[in-house]
Amino acid sequence: MNIESVERVYSNYSGVYDLIFGKIFESGRETGIELLDIKEDDNILEVGVGTGLSLPCYPRYCKIVGVDLSAKMLKEAEKKIKEKRLVNVRIHKMDATRMEFEDNTFDSVMAAYFISTVPDPVKAAHEIKRVCKKGGRIVFLNHFMSKNKFISGFEKMISPVCCKIGFRTDLDLYDLLNKTGLKINKKEKVNFFNYWKAVQCINNK
Numbered sequence: 001m002n003i004e005s006v007e008r009v010y011s012n013y014s015g016v017y018d019l020i021f022g023k024i025f026e027s028g029r030e031t032g033i034e035l036l037d038i039k040e041d042d043n044i045l046e047v048g049v050g051t052g053l054s055l056p057c058y059p060r061y062c063k064i065v066g067v068d069l070s071a072k073m074l075k076e077a078e079k080k081i082k083e084k085r086l087v088n089v090r091i092h093k094m095d096a097t098r099m100e101f102e103d104n105t106f107d108s109v110m111a112a113y114f115i116s117t118v119p120d121p122v123k124a125a126h127e128i129k130r131v132c133k134k135g136g137r138i139v140f141l142n143h144f145m146s147k148n149k150f151i152s153g154f155e156k157m158i159s160p161v162c163c164k165i166g167f168r169t170d171l172d173l174y175d176l177l178n179k180t181g182l183k184i185n186k187k188e189k190v191n192f193f194n195y196w197k198a199v200q201c202i203n204n205k
Helices: 003-013 017-021 024-034 069-081 123-130 149-163 172-179
Strands: 043-047 062-069 090-091 106-112 132-142 184-190 198-204
Touching: 003 069, 017 069, 024 043, 024 106, 024 132, 024 184, 024 198, 043 123, 062 069, 069 090, 090 132, 106 123, 123 132, 123 172
Parallel strands: 043 062, 043 106, 062 090, 106 132
Antiparallel strands: 132 198, 184 198
């Protein structure tokens, strides 16, 4: 995967993304937001905000900034912001591996169904750490490679094919955390078959 192909794939998804990924991942989004443990006036970043499916789930007493690589996905998010009157939300087109925010801008960061879609997940995670305040909560909501050798072997085998449609299936959670210095504080299985995980880390900088 490269940045251009990821942007192209998700721009193509923009008109049907909600239909495909809306309801089936709804419970995961709700769990992920709960793990952010949002306080009044918190400044929250969602990387890979896409069409904004999670935006109505956030409490209105916090401020939300969403970033995504695809302008077409963000157009769909804008519709939700206007329809739901989400006055506490702003969105920007931005590469999550090179974010334009200053260090320590956000109280917490959500990465929902995102970290396995970027060409360099380690670089993206380092950027997330950079813009998140020390002690802030970072939540990865994603599918990660199974610890079962048979299943992980299959995931590795199909990952090159899945990359062509916008995501990888062989992302190792523990390898990602080791390379970024993050540690799991809480972890919950989510969505159907509990095949996805909501992972809360505390940003230790």
